Amino acid sequence: MQKINYITENFGKYDVFSIDSYMNIGGFQSLQKAIDMEGEDIAAVLSDAGIKGRGGAEYPMGRKWSQARAVKRPHHCVICNADEGETCTFKDRELITNDPFNLIEAMVIAGWAVNAEDGYIYMRAEYSHLRPRLINAIKQAKERGFLGKNILGTGWDYDVHLYSGAGAYVCGEGTALIRSIEGKAGRPRMKPPFMKQSGLFARPTCINNVESLSIVPHLLHDAVPYMQAGTKESIGTKMVSVGGNVNKPGVYEVPFGITVRDIVYGLAGGIQEDHKIRLIQFGGASGKISDDRILDISYSYEDFAKNNLIIGSGSILVIDERTSVIDFLRYTQDFFLHESCGQCTPCREGNRHIRIFLEKIKNGTYTDEDIQTMKTFARVMPMSSLCGLGETAQNALKSAFDVFPEVFASKTQTEAVG
Amino acid sequence: MxxxxxxxxxxxxxxxxxxxxxxxxxxxxxxxxxxxxxxxxxxxxxxxxxxxxxxxxxxxxxxxxxxxxxxxxYDALNEEPRGRYPIEICDSVACKVNDNDFLLGSLKELLGIDFGTVTYDGRFTIEKVSCFGACDRAPAVRINKTVYGPLKTKEQVRKLLEQFV
CATH class of the missing domain: 1.10.10 (Arc Repressor Mutant, subunit A)
Incomplete structure (x- = not known):
């Protein structure tokens, strides 16, 4: 199996509390390169590498930066979304733990590329133990002139601020996140206005995930190994976090194109006690599920799309035969029921009622009409919910309709069979 | 109390x-x-x-x-007093399929409390929380910002609690 350390190249190579030790391994050289480049050219480098947003939305990053630059209003800002709340997603934790200076460097490059005045890192409260290392990294970068006034003699002023979340999954959604930074409850709002035009404090805002940003300094340093990895349509590598019933849960960097089997049985050490796989969920709680037929499919955007799956945040949650499909769906539904902010009716009530239907299926007390109503709710919620949470909450259920139709078998049919 | x-x-x-x-x-x-x-x-x-x-x-x-x-x-902000060592038990799917029910049962049994109550000395409360991003250590608990896991046996849970006595 190919072993690749591109995004994770710096892991363990420097003292995460010392900017000197980071600079000894070439730290901040990419920033030096970046300030000799036009922002548009930096965005072009990202576009050439085909980077799609690694938080889950998969929006092309180069296009995002290019669009952010094009907004003519003043006082741009950049946000790093470190609020990864998707179940079984913990890759950003590893990036911040092992390579905090790289993230700060990436924030400065992003600020330069989109002409920003301020950068914000919004980190989930669950990672508050990582705050000291980011605060330290910001402070030391400021002392060396990589942040603050007149950065590297360019006359450009830019600062990075660290904000903490407080345990709300919905704050990973852009509009909720900005409200949280603004000092309000993190309830999402309607779009438009879009972030790029009017986001944080009504300023033009460019939001990126930790992993997306972390790739940038490496890419400007040496893009060749990244461009050579992966497949034609999914270039490069991805951080995946594997969990559930595997022997070696953890974060791994993999080249796109590796098979799911190589990840689950190779890197993650196979299934506990050699049980059979019941299902795998990709991309967090809002991701879709598959059965073990996915094992020999390549882990890439194009092949996943063909199989009605998404890479999303890169989480791979493996559930073995000891848990039933319906139990898995109930657990997932509990999560959304708890995390729905309750603002809009489709999400608040939809999640609640689907939870009741799932309970009925579990108990065998459902009717055919229940199944039909549940399918209708699962179809209507994405169309009518206010934000991404309600839009994606039923992804697992909807994919279960296709992959495990027997779980939702009509009552009359089941009785006829026996 | x-x-x-x-x-x-x-x-x-x-x-x-x-x-x-x-x-x-x-x-x-x-x-x-x-x-x-x-x-x-x-x-x-x-x-x-x-x-x-x-x-x-x-x-x-x-x-x-x-x-x-x-x-x-916000879930991380609390209106009501908790134990000095609030035990947050992760209730994500990754922890559930790794039998966090057993962990929860062990905690309840060893401490003699349920959700919403506190041990007699004011030391511990048990709370369910959504995923705190430690799925590689499932089933896990978090006490005052530190994650402990995987906790698969009653003996491991007992040892953990003894640290706070």
């Missing part, structure tokens, strides 16, 4: 601690979530007493309703 939060009286010592927290946040009211998290850390029972919320509302250009909107919206 959980003490009555309405009887909490703010001391000068706590007032000066809150002042210091406000200084650290540049008296910037947009940083209210961070301020509340820091204040909560200063209270041994890890919650925001009413008196403290009122005090912050006096010091910042914020309405009390906005402060309470935050306290009640």
């Amino acid at each position: 959980i003490e009555d939060s309405s009887k909490f009286e703010i001391t000068d010592e706590l007032k000066s601690k809150i002042e210091k927290i406000l200084d650290n946040h540049y008296h910037d009211f947009t940083q209210i979530v961070g301020i509340l998290l820091d204040v909560q850390d200063e209270i041994p029972q890890h919650y925001i007493p009413k008196a403290a919320a009122f005090y912050i509302a006096e010091k910042l250009p914020l309405k009390l309703s906005v402060i309470y909107d935050c306290i009640t919206f």
